Amino acid sequence: MIDFQSALALIKSAPRILFTTHARPDGDALGCLGALESGIHAVHTPVQTQLLLLTPCPDHYRFLLGQDPWVMGQNLTEEQVKTGRLDEFDLIIVADTAAKRQLPGIGDYLTARKTGVLVFDHHLSHDSIGAVRVIDTSAAAAGEIVFALFQAGGWPIGPFIADALFTAIATDTGWFRFENVHTDTLTIAGQLIACGARPDVLYRRLFQEFPPERLKLQARMVETLELHENNRLAVMHITNDMLRETGARRSYIENFVNEPMQIGAVEAVLLLVEQEDATTRASLRSRCNLDVNAVAQVFGGGGHARAAGVTLNEKLPIAREILLAAMKAALVEKQ
Ligand SMILES: [Mn+2]
DSSP: OOOOOOHHHHTTTOOOEEEEEOOOHHHHHHHHHHHHHHHHHSSSOOOOOEESSSSSGGGGGGGGGGOOOBBBBBTTTTTHHHHHHHGGGGGEESSSHHHHHHTTTTHHHHHHOOOSSSEEEEOSEEEEEEOEEEEEOSSSSSHHHHHHHHHHHHHOOOHHHHHHHHHHHHHHHTTTTTTTTOOHHHHHHHHHHHTTTTTTHHHHHHHHHHOOOHHHHHHHHEEEEEETTTTEEEEEEEEEHHHHHTTGGGGGTTTTTGGGGSTOOOOOOEEEEEOSSSSSEEEEEEEESOHHHHHHTTTTEEEOOEEEEEEEEHHHHHHHHHHHHHHHHHHTOOO
16 A cells, blocks of 8 residues: 555645656656646645646647646746746656656756655656655556545546546556556546546547548558567667658657557567657567566666667667667577
């Protein structure tokens, strides 16, 4: 059982609260922010709240947020953060990460700030961010931890919050398909449905309302598929040209990495995505005992044992060779 008393006391004592999460926010990150921001208003008045995203909110997740978020570089600059702009907030709540590298623009500020930072996270790798940290690496999603906070505080969960937390948990578990699903995951999901979450509506909204450009980009990515190590390791890539030629948005790439898992022999996947600044972002997945968090950490990335990410300061072909070699070595090692 997690002790939420310090977290609840910290929230109660804060008249102005800022909520933030990792760059390239996913369903768990945004579901937690939406639920927390809305939930706090219901139990703790008057309170001023502000959401801050470090990269923009993907359109298909916008419904999870009750208010327009600030976006780093648009409503707030790194310079303003450095000169103390965020000191006006009594509390900064960070959800779904505690890793500095995932908090571009505010990581240093959060590390230096010794009071008024509260973290809810479920990742293996983290830095010393947060005066109060609620970290449970056994939770399938940060949304499970936030749900437990609502319960510990006796906070009401209406349909908006139920949808947000259901989305957080459902997206981080691949809609309840991944190994991280445990009994509590489904119990909590059931309780959220009882509070008004609508799984059918959410599924359609999250996965079946994309424009054609997304499928066109996916087709281009699938054309790059290569299989190594007796089909156990799948490698794919996406270039800036592919994004431009298909007209697809970068945010559509989320979840593409799982496509090769429909091949029975595939145990691990490496997806490389060329970035606008010509560096390379890689997503690593595993469904065997290969620990992709360990592989990613060698290059300054991280995540979970079965799902991790890393950015290499290399052009795509070089990054591909480096990470392919590392994945092959890890796969052979774990045989
Ligand atoms: Mn998460």
